Amino acid sequence: MRQSLVNAGQYRRIDAGHPLQTAALYRLHLALLHRALEGPGDVETSARWYRDGFPADRLEAYLDRYADRFDLFGPQPFMQVPDLNPAEVGENFRSHWVRLSAEEGSPNTTALYNVEARPGGDRTDALLPAQAALRLLEHQSFALGGLIKRFTTSSKAAPVATAALFLAEGSNLHQTLCLNLVPYPGGPADTPPWERPPLTVADIRAIYAPEKELSRVPGGYVGRYAWLSRSVLLLPEEAGTLVRTVGFGAGEPLDGPGEGTGTNIDPMVSLRPSRDPKNEQPFPYKLRRDRLLWRDMNALLPDAAAENAQDGKLKVRPGRPPETVSHARAVMLAVRREAAPPPVPPPLSQDEAEEAFVPEGTPDATAAHPVIPVVVFGQLTDQGKAFAMRQETYTLPEVFLQDPGRFRDDVKEALEDAGVVGDGLRQSVRWLASGLLSKGGEREPHKDDVGKLAAQIPAEPTYWAGLDTPFRTFLADLDRLPRGQARARWRSALRQSAHAGWRTAQEAAGLNAVGLRAVQKAGGPLGKALAAITTPQDPETT
Known part of the structure; x- marks a missing residue:
């Protein structure tokens, strides 16, 4: 890790081949830089480090x-509790190493996600x-809350x-x-475990004394990046070459993970405004089972506020984009101010744009001039169980840097168009299902059926x-294109994908009589939706 910090320019990226571990490694690197450099204090400092490198000394x-605090098996082992030895505190604190892994054997996994029966079980394999x-690192950042029965009955989430x-x-x-080193206030309270x-x-x-559990608030960003969510002691075997079992128990309970204000806000998390009149706090954006990130692209630039009517008064609920992305934009602009930016091709003329128009939304490899790729990491959970993990990357265009308000508006309009067509398709499918169950109108099917x-x-x-690639385009x-042409091309992709779905x-x-009749009657909602996104300026109509 010393090499990846001191000589970071010689490496392309961190990639552990595992989304959660990759994210945890990035967070560890950022925590170390914040503490070692006691900053950055502002965007200009980040931009200077971006150009000239970190202060190596x-x-x-x-x-x-x-x-010595980064020795995995030393007297003060890295991110561990040195006296949590089951031989001394009790064998009930011993677990197989799979307890540290969501997909290998944690009790917080679903049966389909975790092919092993239960944590440990009859497994005897070991880790290097x-x-x-x-x-x-993965477990300290992403452990889910739940039953633990070691120091306490139930432990809070990481x-x-x-x-x-x-x-x-x-x-x-x-x-x-540099792009993700947000301005850091520091302070003596924000000390990581190794300090x-x-x-x-x-x-x-x-x-965890009886009736006296003390939840703790992080002292700052570093506290959130490096938090002892669980008490762990790796128990090496064979001269420290293998780890088969670990000492394991509850760690430091975090006060309101991912929520709140001030030091309890994570720079890598997007907070969405709550629409619940009784809830003042924004909530962290979470990856969803049924949709990729592009459908929630406004999580990068959330609406400034959500409005709620309460007791006849309008209340405003603020949200917050991830500070890492906002800071990256500011750093890129600061760097450009210090050096002449590379020329950006001007928008095409209307005639050129019409020649470039591709009705079917075919991706064009020459269309993009990459500005800021944004990677999103996370695990997908349901009722305290993890069932998947995900890593996605989207490249934000130049307009995001120059005019984020316009970018937000354009993305919002594109997603609204996609939602209109999606709702129309959903309604047509329901009509189709009703027609099939009614067998030509012989009976009225139950709505549940x-x-x-x-x-x-x-x-x-x-x-x-079918819309993931067209959205990137x-x-x-x-x-690359005039604003209206970009939207028309996107609408063409919506029509193509809707027809594929239908x-x-x-x-x-x-192809039987009942099916053909049901299809004929059910297409109305989809047809209306497609008509709603078609304007006289669109080069293609339905």
């Missing part, structure tokens, strides 16, 4: 000072030290257990780290899945 001095270090994490990416690792005396079993027992049959017709999934078109529904209905 300060970084090296910090790494030397705390080098490097693998154990990655699992340890800082970003369920939140989506946004990371702006540069051309190399050094640029990426403090090691947590002990006695400390943890005091936290209609819903169940409609859910089995994959028209909507086909529609939404739309983002590129915001730079063909799926027609195939599900069958």
Whole structure:
């Protein structure tokens, strides 16, 4: 890790081959830089580091000072509780290493996600030290809350257990780290575990004393990046070459993970405004099972506020985009102010744009001039169980840098168009399901039966899945094409994908008389929706 910090410009990126571990490694690097450099204090400092490199002497001095605290098996082992040895505190604190892994054997996984029966079980496999270090980082950042029965009955979730994490990416690792080093207030309260005396079993027992659990608030960004969510002690075997079991228990309970204000806000998390009149706090954006991030692209630029009518008065609920993305934009603009930017091709003329128009929304590899790729990481959960993890990347266009308000408006309009067509397709599928169950009008089907049959017709999934690549093309078109032409090209892609989804529904209905009749009657809502997004200026109509 010393090499990836001091010589970050020699590396393209961090990639552990595992979304949660990759995100945890980035957070560790950012925590170390914040503490070692005691900053940055402002955007200009980040921009200077972006151009000239980090102050190597300060970084090296910090790494030397705390080098022994990064020994995985030393007297004060990295991110662990040194006296949590099951041989001394009780064998009930011993677990197989899979307890640290969501997909390998944690009790917080679904049966389909976790192919093993239960944590540990009859498994005897072991980890190499490097693998154990990655699992340890992953678990401290993403452990889900729930039953634990070690120091306490139930343990709270890790800082970003369920939140989506946004990371702006540069051309190399050094640029990426600078883009995500948001202005850091620092302070003596924001100390990571390696700067403090090691947590002990006695400390943890005091936290969970009967009727006296003490939730703790992070002292700052670093506290959230490096939090001891669980008490862990890796138990090496065979001269420290393998880790088969670990000491395991509840860690420091975090006060309101992912929520709140001030030091309890995570720079990599997007906070969405609450529309619940009784809830003053915004909530962290979470990845969803049924949709990719592009359908919630406004999470990068949330609406300034959500309005709620309460007791006849209008109340405003603020949201907040991820500070990492906002900061990356500011750094890029600051860097450009200091150096002449590369020429940006002017928008095409109307005649050129019409020649470039592709009705079917075919991706154009030359359409984009990459500005800021944004990577989102996270695990997908349901009722305290993890069932998947995800990593997605989207390249934000030049207009995001120059005019974020316009970018937000253009994206909002594009997503509204997609929603109109999606709603029309959903309604047509329900009409189709009703027609199939009624058998030509012989009976009135129950609404629950209609819903169940409609859910089995994959028209909507086909529609939404077909729009991921066209949406990326739309983002590129915001730079390359006139504004209206970019939207027209996107609408063409919506029509194409909607027709593909409806063909799926027609195939599900069958070619018999009942199916053909049901298809004929059910197409109305979709036709209306497609007409609603068609204007006289569109080069293609329905």
